[in-house]
Amino acid sequence: MTTSPSRFRIPPSEMEMIHSLLGRSPSLTEEAVFSAMWSEHCSYKSSRIHLRAFSSRHPRVKSGPGENAGIVHVSDGLSLAFKMESHNHPSFLEPFQGSATGVGGILRDVIAMGARPVALANSLVFGSLRHPKHRTLFQRVVEGIAGYGNPAGIPTVGGEIWFDDRYQHNILVNVMAVGIVNNNEIMSAKASQKGLLAIYIGNRTGRDGVSGAAMASRGFSKDGADLRPQVQIADPYAGKNLMEATLEIARKKLADSIQDMGAAGLTSSSTEMAGRAGLGMELDVSCVPLRDKTMEPWEILLSESQERMLVLSCPENAEKILDIARAWHLSAAIVGRTIQEPNFVVLRGEEQLASIPIKYLTENAPLYRRDFVITSDSTTSRSIPSLGGSHSLSDLFHRMLDHPNGGDPRWVYRHFDFEVQTRTVFGPGHDAAVLDLKTRSGSGIAISVVSLPHACSRNPYLGGAMLVSKAVTELASIGAFPLAITDCLNFGNPEKPVIMGQLQEAIRGIAEASAAFDIPVVSGNVSLYNETDGTSIPPTPMIGITGMIPALRKRIPGHIREYGLKLAIAGDLDNLSLGGSYLDWILEGEIQEPVPAVSFSRVSALLSFMLSSSSSGRIRFSRAVGRGGVARALLMMIKESTSMGIYLDCPFPLEPLGFFFSESPGRILVAYSAEEESWLDESAREWGISFLPLGRSVPGLWTIRFRNPEGLQKEWVENLPTLKSRFLRSLSQFMEE
Structure with a gap:
C-alpha cells in the first residue's frame, strides 16, 4: 500500500x-x-523501555506512574500527591506564558488526584546572564512562575538555578507540585x-x-x-x-x-x-x-x-x-x-x-530500541591545580561567588509568595522546604529539587546516582526521612546514539540509587529534543524528593543563630574528588579528577545518624555540603545574621581544595553545643561514618587555620561583611545590569 x-x-x-x-x-x-x-511527548517511544528500570513498589505508595501524579501515604490518614514536569520549549518561545502554563499544568495533575496543592518548587537552567536575551528570558520565566502561583494561592517554597553557555538556545524550566489528600478521597x-x-x-x-x-x-x-x-x-x-x-x-x-x-x-x-x-x-x-x-x-x-x-x-x-x-x-x-x-x-x-x-x-x-553509545568521562587520574597566585583559596572562592551559580538566589524567590496557606516552616534558602501538615501528631513534610548539570554532563551514570544521594542528604540535614521521588529527564535528540547513551546511563544511575535507598519513583516526565540546529543540551536529569518529619519541633534549621556553638563535618570523608564540582566547572578543565562514585551505604548511614541526632535534639543547626563544597555550605550557614562568623582550626593534614570545594555526596556540616560532642562522636562511630570537629561559631570572623599535606600551617581569612555582600549581591547585580 x-x-x-x-x-x-x-x-x-x-x-x-x-x-x-x-x-x-x-x-x-x-x-x-x-x-x-504518537508524539515523543505523549508516547515516550524513545524512553519507555528504559523507564522500566524505576521501581514504584513500596508499602506507602498508593498511586504510581500512569496516573496524573504519584501518591504516597504520610501519616494521620493523609497522603501526598506530587509530580515534576517540564515546560522547556514553550518557555523559550514565550517565557512568561510558557512558565506560567507549566505551573498551571502541574498543579492540575495534582488536583486531578483529589489533592489540594500546598507547594511548588522549580529547577531552572539558562544560558549565560551576560547575554541580554537570557537576562530577559530568566526574568520573564521567574515572573511567569510567580504570576501563576501567587494568584492561585500556592506557595513556591524552593528551587535551584544554573547558568551555562551550553543552554544558550534551549532553556530548561522544570516545576514540581505537591498536594495533600485524605486517603479516602484519592481520585x-x-x-x-x-x-x-x-x-x-x-x-x-x-x-x-x-x-x-x-x-x-x-x-x-x-x-x-x-x-x-x-x-x-x-x-x-x-x-x-x-x-x-x-x-x-x-x-x-x-x-x-x-x-x-x-x-x-x-x-x-x-x-x-x-x-x-x-x-x-x-x-x-x-x-x-x-x-x-x-x-x-x-x-x-x-x-x-x-x-x-x-x-x-x-x-x-x-x-x-x-x-x-x-x-x-x-x-x-x-x-x-x-x-x-x-x-x-x-x-x-x-x-x-x-x-x-x-x-x-x-x-x-511505536516503541524504539534506539542505538546508543556510552561516552561517560573516563578520567581516572587525580590531578588538581596547585594553590598559589590566582589559585589561592580566597581567590577561587571569590570567583565562585561572583558567578550567579554561586551567589545567593534570593533575587528569584523574592518574587514568590512562599508563606501563603501558612504551612511554610522552612522556605527558600534551606536545604529543603518544610511544611506543616497541621495534624494532631505535629508532623511535617519536606520537599527538595535537585540537579547536577556539570556532574551529569561528565558522567551521566554517576551524576544520576549523585542526584539521588544529594537529595537524600538534603532531607537528612533537616531531620527528614525520604518518602518518594519524581523525576524530570531533560536530554537532546534521542535519535543520536550519544544522546541515547546519556539518557540510558542517567536512568541507570537514578534507578540504582533510589533502589539502594529504598525510595520509590512514583511519577515523572521525559523532555527530549532539547536541541537547536542540531546542537543538544548536556544531559540534565532533575529529581524532586519528598520526605517526612515525624515531629516538626525536632526539625533542624540551616542558619546558625548562636555564637559559641561547635562545628563539625559528618559523613563520608574518604572520597573528596573535585570531578564534576562547581569549582571544576569554573576552572574549565584544569581539574583532572573523575566524578566521584557514591557509597550508598555511607549516605544511608549518614541519614540514620542525622535522624537519630534530630529526634534526640543533639544538633542545633546543619547544612548539607553541595554546590561550592564545605566553603559555600559554611557561608550559607551564617549568611542570615549580619555578624555571625566562623573560626575553624583543623589540626589534621588536609588537601585544601578537595576538603573545602569537593561536592562528593554524603556530608553534612553540623553545629551543636559542646556537651553534645561525645554523644555525636560515638553515634557516628556506631553508624560507621566520620565525625570531624572543625571549630566554632563566632562574631565577625571568617578565619580558617589548617595544615596542608606537607604539614605547613596555613590560614584563610576573609573580610566577613565584604564576603557576605559579595554572595548576596551576585545574582541581583547581573539582573540589574
Whole structure:
C-alpha cells in the first residue's frame, strides 16, 4: 500500500504503521489524533523501555506512574500527591506564558488526584546572564512562575538555578507540585465502567496550544517564530476556580475519575481514561465549549487551552457536577461517554470523523530500541591545580561567588509568595522546604529539587546516582526521612546514539540509587529534543524528593543563630574528588579528577545518624555540603545574621581544595553545643561514618587555620561583611545590569 505524506509531520515509517494497523488511510481527524498520541511527548517511544528500570513498589505508595501524579501515604490518614514536569520549549518561545502554563499544568495533575496543592518548587537552567536575551528570558520565566502561583494561592517554597553557555538556545524550566489528600478521597484517571458521561469543565477551548505535544517533541531552529502560536495562555484566576470546583466534586464523590486536559488536550485525556479500563470513548466535538466557532474538529481535539478538566461520572451525578462548575464560573458540558467497544470514536453531531481502536494510540504506539553509545568521562587520574597566585583559596572562592551559580538566589524567590496557606516552616534558602501538615501528631513534610548539570554532563551514570544521594542528604540535614521521588529527564535528540547513551546511563544511575535507598519513583516526565540546529543540551536529569518529619519541633534549621556553638563535618570523608564540582566547572578543565562514585551505604548511614541526632535534639543547626563544597555550605550557614562568623582550626593534614570545594555526596556540616560532642562522636562511630570537629561559631570572623599535606600551617581569612555582600549581591547585580 502506498502511503501519502503526513499532514502532521508524522514520519513516513510511522505513517506506514498507521495504514497497516487501520487497514486503510486515516481520515484527517484520525491522522491528527495519531500525530499527538504518537508524539515523543505523549508516547515516550524513545524512553519507555528504559523507564522500566524505576521501581514504584513500596508499602506507602498508593498511586504510581500512569496516573496524573504519584501518591504516597504520610501519616494521620493523609497522603501526598506530587509530580515534576517540564515546560522547556514553550518557555523559550514565550517565557512568561510558557512558565506560567507549566505551573498551571502541574498543579492540575495534582488536583486531578483529589489533592489540594500546598507547594511548588522549580529547577531552572539558562544560558549565560551576560547575554541580554537570557537576562530577559530568566526574568520573564521567574515572573511567569510567580504570576501563576501567587494568584492561585500556592506557595513556591524552593528551587535551584544554573547558568551555562551550553543552554544558550534551549532553556530548561522544570516545576514540581505537591498536594495533600485524605486517603479516602484519592481520585484516579481510570474509568470504571461503560456508560459514564464525559463532562468537560473549565475554560472554553481555543486555538492556543494546538499541536503543542508535537511541538515539544522536536528541536528548534534558532528563530522558532513559527512555533509561538503553539504556546498556551495561562489564566490563574480561572485555574483557582477550576481547582475549587474539582476538589468539591472529588470531596462529594460525584466523579468516577478525573484527568487534566494537558498534552494533546481532549484527545489524550479521553483515550487514556477509557483505555486504562479496556473501554472505548465516544466524543462529540460539537458539544465542546469553544472560544472560536470556526475551529476544525482536529483543532478542538488537539487544543491545549489551559484550565480544563475531563470528569467521568455516572449519569445521575452529571447535573450536580455541571452545577458545581457553573457556580465557580466555569464552562461545563457533557461531551461524550464511555462505550464497551474499545474504540476512540469522534463525532460532529451525526457525522463520524474518526474511529480508532484505543490500543493503537496507546499500547501499539511505536516503541524504539534506539542505538546508543556510552561516552561517560573516563578520567581516572587525580590531578588538581596547585594553590598559589590566582589559585589561592580566597581567590577561587571569590570567583565562585561572583558567578550567579554561586551567589545567593534570593533575587528569584523574592518574587514568590512562599508563606501563603501558612504551612511554610522552612522556605527558600534551606536545604529543603518544610511544611506543616497541621495534624494532631505535629508532623511535617519536606520537599527538595535537585540537579547536577556539570556532574551529569561528565558522567551521566554517576551524576544520576549523585542526584539521588544529594537529595537524600538534603532531607537528612533537616531531620527528614525520604518518602518518594519524581523525576524530570531533560536530554537532546534521542535519535543520536550519544544522546541515547546519556539518557540510558542517567536512568541507570537514578534507578540504582533510589533502589539502594529504598525510595520509590512514583511519577515523572521525559523532555527530549532539547536541541537547536542540531546542537543538544548536556544531559540534565532533575529529581524532586519528598520526605517526612515525624515531629516538626525536632526539625533542624540551616542558619546558625548562636555564637559559641561547635562545628563539625559528618559523613563520608574518604572520597573528596573535585570531578564534576562547581569549582571544576569554573576552572574549565584544569581539574583532572573523575566524578566521584557514591557509597550508598555511607549516605544511608549518614541519614540514620542525622535522624537519630534530630529526634534526640543533639544538633542545633546543619547544612548539607553541595554546590561550592564545605566553603559555600559554611557561608550559607551564617549568611542570615549580619555578624555571625566562623573560626575553624583543623589540626589534621588536609588537601585544601578537595576538603573545602569537593561536592562528593554524603556530608553534612553540623553545629551543636559542646556537651553534645561525645554523644555525636560515638553515634557516628556506631553508624560507621566520620565525625570531624572543625571549630566554632563566632562574631565577625571568617578565619580558617589548617595544615596542608606537607604539614605547613596555613590560614584563610576573609573580610566577613565584604564576603557576605559579595554572595548576596551576585545574582541581583547581573539582573540589574
